[in-house]
Amino acid sequence: xxxxxxxxxxxxxxxxxxxxxxxxxxxxxxxxxxxxxxxxxxxxxxxxxxxxxxxxxxxxxxxxxxxxxxxxxxxxxxxxxxxxxxxxxxxxxxxxxxxxxxxxxxxxxxxxxxxxxxxxxxxxxxxxxxxxxxxxxxxxxxxxxxxxxxxxxxxxxxxxxxxxxxxxxxxxxxxxxxxxxxxxxxxxxxxxxxxxxxxxxxxxxxxxxxxxxxxxxxxxxxxxxxxxxxxxxxxxxxxxxxxxxxxxxxxxxxxxxxxxxxxxxxxxxxxxxxxx
Numbered sequence: 175x176x177x178x179x180x181x182x183x184x185x186x187x188x189x190x191x192x193x194x195x196x197x198x199x200x201x202x203x204x205x206x207x208x209x210x211x212x213x214x215x216x217x218x219x220x221x222x223x224x225x226x227x228x229x230x231x232x233x234x235x236x237x238x239x240x241x242x243x244x245x246x247x248x249x250x251x252x253x254x255x256x257x258x259x260x261x262x263x264x265x266x267x268x269x270x271x272x273x274x275x276x277x278x279x280x281x282x283x284x285x286x287x288x289x290x291x292x293x294x295x296x297x298x299x300x301x302x303x304x305x306x307x308x309x310x311x312x313x314x315x316x317x318x319x320x321x322x323x324x325x326x327x328x329x330x331x332x333x334x335x336x337x338x339x340x341x342x343x344x345x346x347x348x349x350x351x352x353x354x355x356x357x358x359x360x361x362x363x364x365x366x367x368x369x370x371x372x373x374x375x376x377x378x379x380x381x382x383x384x385x386x387x388x389x390x391x392x393x394x395x396x397x398x399x400x401x402x403x404x405x406x407x408x409x410x411x412x413x414x415x416x417x418x419x420x421x422x423x424x425x426x427x428x429x430x431x432x433x434x435x436x437x438x439x440x441x442x443x444x445x446x447x448x449x450x
Contacts, residue, residue: 178367182395182414185273185296185334189448190411191231192441193273193397195419196221196264197238197428201256204240211256215263221432222264228437232273234299234417235260238428243311246282253278254285261293273297275336280311283321283335290333297334299370299399299417304339304360305349318364334367336397354384355391368395368414382409404440411447 176184199214200206218235225233237257257278268274277299278286286298300321302314318337325331339357349357358369371380371388379401388396395414402410403421410416422437423430 178362178394179414182334182368186231186395186415187271188231190413190444191273191415192444193232193234193275193415193417194225194230194422194437195417196225196233196235197419198235198257198260200239200241201237201253203250203252204237206239206241211259214256215260218260218264219267222267224432224434224437226268226272228434228441230272230437230441232275232296232415233264233268234275234277234297235264236277236299236419237279240279243280243309245280245311245314246278246285249282249285253282254289257285258289258292261289261295265293265295275299275334277301280309281314281317283317284324287321287325287330287333287335288328291328291330295333297336297367299336299338301338303335303337303366304364305352305357307340307349308347318361318366322365335365336368336370336395337361337366338370338372338399340371353387355387358388358392358394362392362394366394368397370397370399370417371413372398372400379403379406380410385410385413404436404443407440407443408447 196218198218222233273296275295275297276286276289281302283300290298302316303318304316306315339361340354361369371384373379380398397415397417398410398413399417402416402418420426420428422432424433
């Protein structure tokens with residue numbers, strides 16, 4: 175069996191791979207849905223083409239406009255159906271060399287895995303994998319056991335499950351005696367394919383000391399999941415991957431339009447750093 179690091183690099187082949195975030199429009203059933211799934215698909219299509227033009231290593235889609243978020247047990251089937259439609263459309267334009275993944279908020283990990291399997295995608299981002307926490311949606315219980323059994327059941331073991339630890343927008347008071355390093359060890363023990371480190375909220379940079387702690391605590395690939403910018407990119411070059419959303423938008427705001435100049439400058443700097 176391949177090690178998690180080898181399995182990761184079969185999909186993400188560059189040093190410190192860059193994963194661009196596509197925040198799809200509010201989906202049917204959510205309060206901000208504007209009435210046209212076709213427009214949502216078209217916008218996601220345009221953003222994906224922009225990322226591909228600038229040769230990002232991966233693309234991940236997320237339903238971040240579905241505020242206020244609800245826990246996955248309350249999802250209607252329209253959420254999974256809409257995300258499947260979007261992923262099917264994008265899969266048609268994303269080349270095999272570019273990793274393609276999904277996150278379904280909140281904690282829609284089995285739904286994400288089902289979509290990834292159906293659409294021949296490469297990875298999912300899962301929250302609530304090990305140790306429970308309190309999010310603004312309420313109590314989020316850990317579900318590694320259920321998720322990995324489901325992955326086995328649907329024969330989706332080729333799909334990476336990349337897992338948030340000490341997740342942003344959450345209180346971890348109930349697990350305050352468990353360090354980020356111990357959390358990563360637990361994720362590794364529970365068969366995670368990689369851990370994602372974030373700051374306190376969307377756009378906040380991850381703690382550099384915690385990155386170093388993770389490098390000493392786990393053999394899993396480490397990804398940074400928030401707050402990476404052109405200015406602080408050097409701090410995170412030792413991670414295996416960077417998920418970038420807010421910084422690639424106009425004004426650095428996650429809800430704004432993509433800014434091609436920002437993407438171009440960032441990717442050029444990454445190219446220079448890889449050659450050093």
